[in-house]
Amino acid sequence: MPEFDVLAIGNAIVDILARCDDQFLDDNGIIKGAMNLIDAERAELLYSRMGPAVEASGGSAGNTAAGVAGFGGKAAYFGKVARDQLGEIFQHDIRAQGVYYETRPEGNHPPTARSMIFVTPDGERSMNTYLGACVDLGPEDVEPAVVAGARVTYFEGYLWDPPRAKEAILESARIAHENGREVSMTLSDPFCVDRYRAEFLDLMRSGTVDIVFANKQEALSLYETEDFDLALRKISEDCKLAAVTLSEEGAIIVRGDERVKVDAYVVEELVDTTGAGDLFAAGFLYGYTQGRSLEDCGKLGCLAAHICIQQIGPRPMESLKESAERKGLI
Amino acid sequence: MPEFDVLAIGNAIVDILARCDDQFLDDNGIIKGAMNLIDAERAELLYSRMGPAVEASGGSAGNTAAGVAGFGGKAAYFGKVARDQLGEIFQHDIRAQGVYYETRPEGNHPPTARSMIFVTPDGERSMNTYLGACVDLGPEDVEPAVVAGARVTYFEGYLWDPPRAKEAILESARIAHENGREVSMTLSDPFCVDRYRAEFLDLMRSGTVDIVFANKQEALSLYETEDFDLALRKISEDCKLAAVTLSEEGAIIVRGDERVKVDAYVVEELVDTTGAGDLFAAGFLYGYTQGRSLEDCGKLGCLAAHICIQQIGPRPMESLKESAERKGLI
Numbered sequence: 001m002p003e004f005d006v007l008a009i010g011n012a013i014v015d016i017l018a019r020c021d022d023q024f025l026d027d028n029g030i031i032k033g034a035m036n037l038i039d040a041e042r043a044e045l046l047y048s049r050m051g052p053a054v055e056a057s058g059g060s061a062g063n064t065a066a067g068v069a070g071f072g073g074k075a076a077y078f079g080k081v082a083r084d085q086l087g088e089i090f091q092h093d094i095r096a097q098g099v100y101y102e103t104r105p106e107g108n109h110p111p112t113a114r115s116m117i118f119v120t121p122d123g124e125r126s127m128n129t130y131l132g133a134c135v136d137l138g139p140e141d142v143e144p145a146v147v148a149g150a151r152v153t154y155f156e157g158y159l160w161d162p163p164r165a166k167e168a169i170l171e172s173a174r175i176a177h178e179n180g181r182e183v184s185m186t187l188s189d190p191f192c193v194d195r196y197r198a199e200f201l202d203l204m205r206s207g208t209v210d211i212v213f214a215n216k217q218e219a220l221s222l223y224e225t226e227d228f229d230l231a232l233r234k235i236s237e238d239c240k241l242a243a244v245t246l247s248e249e250g251a252i253i254v255r256g257d258e259r260v261k262v263d264a265y266v267v268e269e270l271v272d273t274t275g276a277g278d279l280f281a282a283g284f285l286y287g288y289t290q291g292r293s294l295e296d297c298g299k300l301g302c303l304a305a306h307i308c309i310q311q312i313g314p315r316p317m318e319s320l321k322e323s324a325e326r327k328g329l330i
Numbered sequence: 331m332p333e334f335d336v337l338a339i340g341n342a343i344v345d346i347l348a349r350c351d352d353q354f355l356d357d358n359g360i361i362k363g364a365m366n367l368i369d370a371e372r373a374e375l376l377y378s379r380m381g382p383a384v385e386a387s388g389g390s391a392g393n394t395a396a397g398v399a400g401f402g403g404k405a406a407y408f409g410k411v412a413r414d415q416l417g418e419i420f421q422h423d424i425r426a427q428g429v430y431y432e433t434r435p436e437g438n439h440p441p442t443a444r445s446m447i448f449v450t451p452d453g454e455r456s457m458n459t460y461l462g463a464c465v466d467l468g469p470e471d472v473e474p475a476v477v478a479g480a481r482v483t484y485f486e487g488y489l490w491d492p493p494r495a496k497e498a499i500l501e502s503a504r505i506a507h508e509n510g511r512e513v514s515m516t517l518s519d520p521f522c523v524d525r526y527r528a529e530f531l532d533l534m535r536s537g538t539v540d541i542v543f544a545n546k547q548e549a550l551s552l553y554e555t556e557d558f559d560l561a562l563r564k565i566s567e568d569c570k571l572a573a574v575t576l577s578e579e580g581a582i583i584v585r586g587d588e589r590v591k592v593d594a595y596v597v598e599e600l601v602d603t604t605g606a607g608d609l610f611a612a613g614f615l616y617g618y619t620q621g622r623s624l625e626d627c628g629k630l631g632c633l634a635a636h637i638c639i640q641q642i643g644p645r646p647m648e649s650l651k652e653s654a655e656r657k658g659l660i
Binding site for chain 2: 047
């Protein structure tokens with residue numbers, strides 16, 4: 001059986017990143033800071049209005065898998081691309097990072113998913129995702145031996161958007177638990193939580209998911225409250241372990257009655273927040289699967305997010321392992 | 331007739347950029363700092379060995395056209411992509427920068443050109459270019475009204491690599507001169523100079539080319555000498571105007587007996603030299619077509635190069651116009 005620290009499952013996406021001002025978001029009806037789902041027609045329209053861009057492999061769970069591997073962990077990934085140039089780019093980048101990735105690409109229609117990400121001067125990213133080939137991910141893409149061999153199977157809440165990915169998740173979670181492994185998810189986005197609140201709560205309360213990642217807005221959205229303490233108390237009741245990120249205030253980790261607060265690293269220049277949450281999860285899960293304390297897991301998560309937001313694109317170009325070594329974290 | 335400041339003609343390429351160490355270049359027989367031409371098979375091999383990468387539109391003259399537009403100049407471009415995803419990316423980025431670009435894409439074989447660019451810790455870039463669809467650029471792609479309306483028609487020496495692009499250049503130069511316009515070229519690369527020395531000298535001495543851009547190594551290669559003063563004297567005899575870049579020492583501009591030395595701007599962090607020469611040409615030609623002094627042209631060139639080398643990729647993400655305004659150059 002292959003052995004992995006983390007198996008990540010998600011929408012396999014290539015990011016197309018460009019800067020814009022806030023007026024552009026308003027003019028084009030883009031919800032700032034959110035993941036806006038778009039169809040092929042709107043993708044074409046927005047691209048025609050987008051400034052000069054750069055491309056980088058992305059996808060929330062893909063970024064997390066790449067991050068785990070960047071720390072030196074063993075990572076695997078399930079996600080669907082098409083047989084096209086963007087699909088080749090996605091495949092290349094995740095494998096080149098050392099991640100096991102063998103999901104069979106579909107034909108070339110629909111094409112590989114892309115997300116047009118507009119980065120405003122405050123560093124906030126607003127995503128516009130055309131799911132393309134991601135709609136074809138299904139239970140037939142689950143590689144049982146990989147799931148069985150992964151300490152943690154991690155998936156993104158975004159997978160509730162395509163039609164059949166949830167079947168792949170439920171099947172993976174079943175295999176993971178049968179093999180004494182843990183299952184983790186990220187709530188992904190406040191609007192995603194709004195779309196699937198009941199299902200996400202059911203995943204947690206049924207024990208399908210053990211470990212939950214969220215940011216503050218997602219945690220508040222999950223419980224439809226403005227009371228963050230209440231949200232933390234509820235999330236600690238609904239799952240075994242939760243890590244809630246707080247942007248420049250770091251993160252808080254809750255396990256039963258336990259609360260661990262971790263500070264963020266001071267940012268010199270906030271360039272682009274794309275991937276920050278994904279990289280927090282990468283650092284946390286790397287530490288977690290190495291048996292580190294919750295505080296250390298949180299610090300590793302904050303470090304990875306810290307590095308990620310000081311560059312364009314969601315996958316750190318500098319070595320996470322070397323950065324963590326310099327900070328004395330590993 | 332459309333009016334343009336600069337028409338640029340070149341190989342239309344998408345860059346695939348990744349970091350590597352010097353050992354990687356040695357192990358893979360890549361000549362450091364050069365443009366290494368590769369075929370499809372070697373492209374596949376090198377890509378399989380390349381680390382995680384990011385993509386950005388490139389192509390030497392394409393970068394120059396984008397840079398002229400970035401200063402607020404009117405730019406046009408001729409170059410050939412295929413009807414594929416990388417071709418769409420190239421088209422989008424150059425048009426989104428405000429460059430007129432209507433060259434008809436060819437089918438989808440060969441695919442759009444890409445250059446795998448390895449950036450070493452010293453910031454030097456080593457390019458590995460698969461020409462793909464660029465081999466189809468020919469005289470049928472010349473838009474006579476665009477050439478006639480452009481103050482300067484600028485092309486890259488690299489165009490002597492594909493089989494028929496030189497016919498497009500000679501036709502464009504003829505139209506340009508018939509309309510009282512000027513023609514400019516960059517020598518592109520010392521090895522490119524070595525491949526086409528006699529032809530490049532003939533372009534200059536026949537008056538087909540009026541203005542030449544080169545870096546020091548290219549100028550030395552052109553005259554097969556180690557004596558830079560000699561090379562400068564010869565180049566001043568062989569063309570009307572030449573601008574020779576000297577990396578961290580800035581640039582020297584020669585016109586007849588006139589010599590104008592311009593200092594480079596001090597670099598805080600050298601990230602990636604990809605596009606530095608292209609952006610120098612952009613700043614210079616923007617100034618030149620606005621009727622500025624040679625010194626100002628040189629300063630604009632140095633500023634554009636300075637901005638370019640402090641980021642990943644060849645097309646500045648910050649506004650060249652605003653940067654030049656802050657420096658009091660425009």
